[in-house]
Amino acid sequence: xxxxxxxxxxxxxxxxxxxxxxxxxxxxxxxxxxxxxxxxxxxxxxxxxxxxxxxxxxxxxxxxxxxxxxxxxxxxxxxxxxxxxxxxxxxxxxxxxxxxxxxxxxxxxxxxxxxxxxxxxxxxxxxxxxxxxxxxxxxxxxxxxxxxxxxxxxxxxxxxxxxxxxxxxxxxxxxxxxxxxxxxxxxxxxxxxxxxxxxxxxxxxxxxxxxxxxxxxxxxxxxxxxxxxxxxxxxxxxxxxxxxxxxxxxxxxxxxxxxxxxxxxxxxxxxxxxxxxxxxxxxxxxxxxxxxxxxxxxxx
Amino acid sequence: xxxxxxxxxxxxxxxxxxxxxxxxxxxxxxxxxxxxxxxxxxxxxxxxxxxxxxxxxxxxxxxxxxxxxxxxxxxxxxxxxxxxxxxxxxxxxxxxxxxxxxxxxxxxxxxxxxxxxxxxxxxxxxxxxxxxxxxxxxxxxxxxxxxxxxxxxxxxxxxxxxxxxxxxxxxxxxxxxxxxxxxxxxxxxxxxxxxxxxxxxxxxxxxxxxxxxxxxxxxxxxxxxxxxxxxxxxxxxxxxxxxxxxxxxxxxxxxxxxxxxxxxxxxxxxxxxxxxxxxxxxxxxxxxxxxxxxxxxxxxxxxxxxxxxxxxxxxxxxxxxxxxxxxxxxxxxxxxxxxxxxxxxxxxxxxxxxxxxxxxxxxxxxxxxxxxxxxxxxxxxxxxxxxxxxxxxxxxxxxxxxxxxxxxxxxxxxxxxxxxxxxxxxxxxxxxxxxxxxxxxxxxxxxxxxxxxxxxxxxxxxxxxxxxxxxxxxxxxxxxxxxxxxx
Numbered sequence: 001x002x003x004x005x006x007x008x009x010x011x012x013x014x015x016x017x018x019x020x021x022x023x024x025x026x027x028x029x030x031x032x033x034x035x036x037x038x039x040x041x042x043x044x045x046x047x048x049x050x051x052x053x054x055x056x057x058x059x060x061x062x063x064x065x066x067x068x069x070x071x072x073x074x075x076x077x078x079x080x081x082x083x084x085x086x087x088x089x090x091x092x093x094x095x096x097x098x099x100x101x102x103x104x105x106x107x108x109x110x111x112x113x114x115x116x117x118x119x120x121x122x123x124x125x126x127x128x129x130x131x132x133x134x135x136x137x138x139x140x141x142x143x144x145x146x147x148x149x150x151x152x153x154x155x156x157x158x159x160x161x162x163x164x165x166x167x168x169x170x171x172x173x174x175x176x177x178x179x180x181x182x183x184x185x186x187x188x189x190x191x192x193x194x195x196x197x198x199x200x201x202x203x204x205x206x207x208x209x210x211x212x213x214x215x216x217x218x219x220x221x222x223x224x225x226x227x228x229x230x231x232x233x234x235x236x237x238x239x240x241x242x243x244x245x246x247x248x249x250x251x252x253x254x255x256x257x258x259x260x261x262x263x264x265x266x267x268x269x270x271x272x273x274x275x276x277x278x279x280x281x282x283x284x285x286x287x288x289x290x291x292x293x294x295x296x297x298x299x300x
Numbered sequence: 301x302x303x304x305x306x307x308x309x310x311x312x313x314x315x316x317x318x319x320x321x322x323x324x325x326x327x328x329x330x331x332x333x334x335x336x337x338x339x340x341x342x343x344x345x346x347x348x349x350x351x352x353x354x355x356x357x358x359x360x361x362x363x364x365x366x367x368x369x370x371x372x373x374x375x376x377x378x379x380x381x382x383x384x385x386x387x388x389x390x391x392x393x394x395x396x397x398x399x400x401x402x403x404x405x406x407x408x409x410x411x412x413x414x415x416x417x418x419x420x421x422x423x424x425x426x427x428x429x430x431x432x433x434x435x436x437x438x439x440x441x442x443x444x445x446x447x448x449x450x451x452x453x454x455x456x457x458x459x460x461x462x463x464x465x466x467x468x469x470x471x472x473x474x475x476x477x478x479x480x481x482x483x484x485x486x487x488x489x490x491x492x493x494x495x496x497x498x499x500x501x502x503x504x505x506x507x508x509x510x511x512x513x514x515x516x517x518x519x520x521x522x523x524x525x526x527x528x529x530x531x532x533x534x535x536x537x538x539x540x541x542x543x544x545x546x547x548x549x550x551x552x553x554x555x556x557x558x559x560x561x562x563x564x565x566x567x568x569x570x571x572x573x574x575x576x577x578x579x580x581x582x583x584x585x586x587x588x589x590x591x592x593x594x595x596x597x598x599x600x601x602x603x604x605x606x607x608x609x610x611x612x613x614x615x616x617x618x619x620x621x622x623x624x625x626x627x628x629x630x631x632x633x634x635x636x637x638x639x640x641x642x643x644x645x646x647x648x649x650x651x652x653x654x655x656x657x658x659x660x661x662x663x664x665x666x667x668x669x670x671x672x673x674x675x676x677x678x679x680x681x682x683x684x685x686x687x688x689x690x691x692x693x694x695x696x697x698x699x700x701x702x703x704x705x706x707x708x709x710x711x712x713x714x715x716x717x718x719x720x721x722x723x724x725x726x727x728x729x730x731x732x733x734x735x736x737x738x739x740x741x742x743x744x745x746x747x748x749x750x751x752x753x754x755x756x757x758x759x760x761x762x763x764x765x766x767x768x769x770x771x772x773x774x775x776x777x778x779x780x781x782x783x784x785x786x787x
Contacts, residue, residue, distance in 0.1 A: 056646060058642070058645075058646075102645045102646065103644075103645045103647075103648050103649055103650050103651065104648075106645070106646055106647055106648035107648030107650075108648075112646070112647070113646050115642075115643070115646070119640050119642060119643040119646075120639075120640070120643065121635070121636045121639035121640055121643065121783075122639055122640075122781050122782075122783060123635075123638075123639055123765060123777055123781045123782030123783050124632075124635060124636065124639060124767065124777070125767045125769075125770070125775075125777065127767070127769055127770065127771050128632060128635075128767055128768060128769060131629075131632060131769060132632050132633065132636040132644070132647060132649070133647045134629075135629050135632070135633050135636075135647060135648065135649050136648050136649075138628075138629035139629045139630065142628050142629055142630075144630075145625065145628050145629075145630045148624075148628040148629070149621065149624050149625070149628070151624075163769075163771075167771070170771075176771070179770075179771040179772065180767065180770050180771055180772055180773060180774070180775050181775070182777045182778070182781040182782075183781075184781040185781060198647070199646075199647075202647055202648060
């Protein structure tokens, strides 16, 4: 089943990002299927994190369109919206992410992300980190601080709901015992889990993970695999991840996109990608001319 | 997940765009100034001599022009008086002092070796002590005028005035704490909002004759408006750049106050600013006044005591609102902004609005304090709002501990109260002779206190952070984890 062609939540078209003379991403097209775990892989410097930064609004792409369709039907209106110059439809089902500032991508587009080098609020406790992630819903509950200052019951109900959600993710990530400790005090693996829990507390529809398994040992990687599958199966979202750990990628991905030097060199199911000679060449560092040779060798 | 892998993983972070930032931070994280660890005694002596010589040379370079040369008015202009003996004394003191310190106080291991008493200084007191101390401080604050009138009847006016001064700085410190301590935005022009509040109150009260209680919120709102006006252009700036622009903003406001003669009366200032009344009762002698209505003898001190309670109420209001805001989403967003702005944006927090609310609310409290200042003095001029005021408020916040409400109270009492008391200390004259004037050394002592506290407690007096919410127990977060903000 190739959901990424029939029902994509994210459609990236002609994405190009130049930094001065450097072309970090060159005319990239790919799709993320609704409910899939999609992996974006490639050698160091292939432009994976740049793609992430474009999707999440941290970079404005030089060219290209990034469409987020929160419902399958919304995609039908894609070309109309592109022509109007607006950021998305009024019903909030379709967004053109390249037109939105980063915080709007997260808030309205429901795209959450983690960072390659963990970015937690180190001096705040684990629980506070999870509450900051629910800023926008809490802000509404607190009536933009007016109701909150007066301590009205509607705000207290909002806080109780936020705490319940935080407790749920603390349980899921095995961090309940450390809820009142500062985030910087956690060991590395726990910080990685907390960052994912924090992203999940913002109730995303698309979760972007930048190398979630980096620095984890094999056992932690296996736990991460199970955790990501649990999220996908129980929380109605799609996951896009950058990963170097092929164990993680091959085991859990439904769909893999391979980048090299800012261009897409392969796109398909894990089995297709695994047997793609261009991928093997890119990973083994073979010159372009030798790809044919490699291919011949592989087929024999 | 296992502990072994976790500990080894800390230093094996994957490479990436953010790593440069982290490397920069790690590079700035601080190394002791002395890196050499000579093993043999001769090496130690040689290193000590070298360091002492360098220190002496720096002293010579500084003291040469500063102490060695002095201009004195003479017939037909200035003459240059040369004083090389004090320079030589200064250089000798530094040379010998540094040599002795290096040889005996910091032997071999560098500055990390500290005397035993030093370690005990930073030991945290049991949590109950904190609550008792806060309660005691509150009681003293509440009863201060009566305590003073009972204990020091002849000095009561002077002491209550001092209390007013300290309370003003506490309130300013609490207001600035929102911007600097919580949101992590270094604002060196905070006095501008104090000035806006003071002039707003004075002008509205003088021209429209509205009462203090009507003007106060208006002045606060106007200051908040100026906070937003400052906030917009500086949103993109961080760290040093932000500090410079806010500093310039403070100066601009002062220069406008000096030069806009038609509105502000220029450097002459505004006088005869109306005083607040006690529910319509003026503090004047004779029939219809406060004393007459309550059937007590008229005393000028009644007004001062009244002022004291107005300011106490304003300060407590500031404190209440700040504590409340810290536990609201907006307060947590301020602190998150201080910790990591990029992570905030990735969670859908509009950092522009968050910074602006911090600037606006901080400025509003500054405006309240300014209105009070205007009504208490009855006279304001641009001279009251120079950079020294901003620096003092920032010093109070930093010394008290960024983000700590009670730390600001302690540092205000020590810095402002301590310096004022210095004026009145008599026994120093007995030691240093009748010509000794302690006020001349105020800034020197101020500087020494700052250096001492920054060495002893680099994160301020109360550096730990209390979490805004907890699951099982509220445990203070140690200062080493708390970010200082880079914007």
